[in-house]
Amino acid sequence: MSVEGAARRVRGNDYRVLRPPERFTPELRVSVIIPAYGAQDKLDLVLQGLARQTYPAELTEIIVVDNGSTPPLRLPDGTSARLVRCERPGRAAARNAGLAEATGDVIHWLDSDVVLTPGAVEAHMRWHHAAPYLSVTGYIRFTAAPLPAVLPDDLEAAFEPAEPHAWLVGLVERTEGLTNNPVRPFSLHVGGATSVSARLVEAAGPMDEDLILGQDTEMGFRLYQAGAVFVPEPRARAYHLGPTMRMRDQQRIDRVSHAFVADRIPAYQWLRTHPARRWKVPNVTAVLDGTAGYEAVRAAVDALLASTVADLSVVLVGPWDTLDRDRRAPLQDPDLDLVLVHGHYEHESRVLLATREEVHPSVPFVLRLPPGWVPGEDSVARLLNLARAEGLGLVQVLLAETPGGVVAARLERVSALARARLVARPGEPLDDAVDDVSGVRWVVGEEYGFGNEPVELVGRRAAYRARVRAEAEAARLAKEAERLRAQVAKWRDEAARWRRSTVELRREVGTLRRQLHVARRGQDGVRAVLARRMKRVLTKRTRG
Structure with a gap:
């Protein structure tokens, strides 16, 4: 090469920059x-x-x-x-x-x-x-x-x-x-x-x-x-x-093909029309630290499982293989929070308890959520919509600013990070390469429904309806703003027309004044000529 x-x-896929030689x-x-x-x-x-x-x-x-x-x-x-x-x-x-x-x-x-x-x-x-x-x-x-x-x-x-x-x-x-x-x-x-x-x-x-x-x-x-x-x-x-x-x-080929590829290609969302079923390869996998404490972990995981994006899985990373289930005094167990997390999600099919990060390589998006933060039920859907609409490889969600730096969640497009790894220069931050090949965007977590306290879950349908109402209200406000902008533009045009009319009127008045001045000067000249003639006539009569 x-x-x-x-x-x-x-x-993205704009290969034209390569320009291979003839x-x-x-x-x-x-x-x-x-x-x-x-x-x-x-x-x-x-x-x-x-x-x-x-x-x-x-x-x-x-x-x-x-x-x-x-x-x-x-x-x-x-x-x-x-x-x-x-x-x-x-x-x-x-x-x-x-x-x-x-x-x-x-x-x-x-x-x-x-x-x-x-x-x-x-x-x-x-x-x-x-x-x-x-x-x-x-x-x-x-x-x-x-x-x-x-x-x-x-x-x-x-x-x-x-x-x-x-x-x-x-x-x-x-x-x-x-x-x-x-x-x-x-x-x-x-x-x-x-x-x-x-x-x-x-x-x-x-x-x-x-x-x-x-x-x-x-x-x-x-x-x-x-x-x-x-x-x-x-x-x-x-x-x-x-x-x-x-x-x-x-038609028959598509019938057979679609029955199988829907499980394996999350990008074919149009084949995944069921509102709740689980697929072999989810569209999004959220990765969390399972050692962050039972209440904190449960608040985040439960919010994710209630997300309006049903095509989602969760990976909880922790030392699950070291837990001792046979202790006689469980309340004295120093690993009690880990035991509670493990027991609470052991049989939840959408949660994987893993000793290290395990994400299926065909998952298109990975959400990395820091400990202590809880997404809203529609947060993931909104982040996905943003990433898809702008073709972004990474969405950084600003959650807090601390003396040690910022706390942020990350929605990563797996294909963009893979491309970035292929082209990253030695010592170059990977996110910089992602920005080059796909784009990076920062958003404020509060505006996307993230918080640091457990939230009351209203249910997928209610959260979706809330989003629809919010989008409808945003559309209404956008329409009203457009109407007001059009009205302002109309007023500006009207004001400009009046200004033009005023200028034209002033120009006409100036012309009339000049014409009147010329006319007056002309009248004065006529009077002077008449006066001189009258004077000559009178002089002649007097002498005669």
């Missing part, structure tokens, strides 16, 4: 992983397409994974690819088998019915040489043309007319190339023609083999959580030989 590329930081010196190795089941004729064409790539062959590793084909797949003579057998059914298992064999700096997923144009791999790799945290997806066109025995030189002539990947193209166009703060940029991760930094894949983990469908999107979400930037590359073109299963039966 170039020094110039390392110095640039991508804010010409670069290839250095990174790429492992192309092709899961395949049957269809030897299509696989042969795919391998022929890979043999024509402009990216150096010595930096390209091709791994074909036979996912239980009968008869077994074979590699054409002269190919540099390796063949791996995977008996576990499913494309995710086959990809993981190939991943276990891969040695490249970049992992390039490729389906066994997708033929790359000659410059496709190079178009991918120019981005990966610019930054080590990218997921790059090429543009696939779907062809119904008959399969040739040998791949022709002119792929366009052979496979056009073809249909574009309409969903992908639509997503890119709606979000200005996926740069305008897209809500779900990870949706771009499709297994047909996507390349990913091997470091990101290692951080995110392999594909989920328990999923029936939707494995590509689910892994894309985990890559996003690990700090990935998602790049659509139109010059990385490819032809899909025939339609996909989704194109043939999208």
Whole structure:
């Protein structure tokens, strides 16, 4: 990776700051992983397409994974690819088998019915040489043309007319190339023609083999959580030989996929419509010190469990493994508060009693609450709304100022902190890097419902209704302020019009005065002339 590329930081998903060069010196190795089941004729064409790539062959590793084909797949003579057998059914298992064999700096997923144009791999790799945290997806066109025995030189002539990947193209166009703060940029991760930094894949983990469908999107979400930037590359073109299963039966595919991915992708809030159920991966996890005293811990945890955000879990960190439950005099136990906290929440499914911080890596947001502070029932929802609306990576909640410094809660966007760790310079505070890649905002805790005393819980519905009323009142006041601003503007316009009228009137009066003055001078001149004439006449008459 170039020094110039390392110095640039991508804010959100605006990868345009990277500006990869048109010409670069290839250095990174790429492992192309092709899961395949049957269809030897299509696989042969795919391998022929890979043999024509402009990216150096010595930096390209091709791994074909036979996912239980009968008869077994074979590699054409002269190919540099390796063949791996995977008996576990499913494309995710086959990809993981190939991943276990891969040695490249970049992992390039490729389906066994997708033929790359000659410059496709190079178009991918120019981005990966610019930054080590990218997921790059090429543009696939779907062809119904008959399969040739040998791949022709002119792929366009052979496979056009073809249909574009309409969903992908639509997503890119709606979000200005996926740069305008897209809500779900990870949706771009499709297994047909996507390349990913091997470091990101290692951080995110392999594909989920328990999923029936939707494995590509689910892994894309985990890559996003690990700090990935998602790049659509139109010059990385490819032809899909025939339609996909989704194109043939999208509604049934979505029905199956949505049943499983809702549990694993909290960003799909539109799939989580149940008002109270618990999901495998919560949208928010709150981390608290479980040793802060029974009453203080209980006040904070109970408020969190009553939050208007039901999609939430709590981690209480403490030395729970050291507690002695067999003491004969429990009231004399020096660890009595710990015992009470443990006993009170041991069977609460949304609370995890952990000896160290344990947050599922796919949780999008983590709330860190200092001891002694209690959120309001709508506090978490309001912080989430702020973070989403402004694309923030960190919201700092100012709770108190002490001689030793400020006391603050933190709402962290996990993906932003992961990105910040990837780009932080030695010795640089992590929050500064978060501010660069996503944004940091300070708010006052009191204004967001935080306090240091237990509060009476009114219930999720009542808290939600209170928020709705507050938002309605805020909207009413905003509307009234807008009306008053419009009225003031109208008065200003009216005053300006009167000022203009006054100026014009003064100008007209001045003109009339000047005209009158001229007229008076003219009259005086006429009188003088008449007087002189009369004088001459009288003089003549007198002399005569």
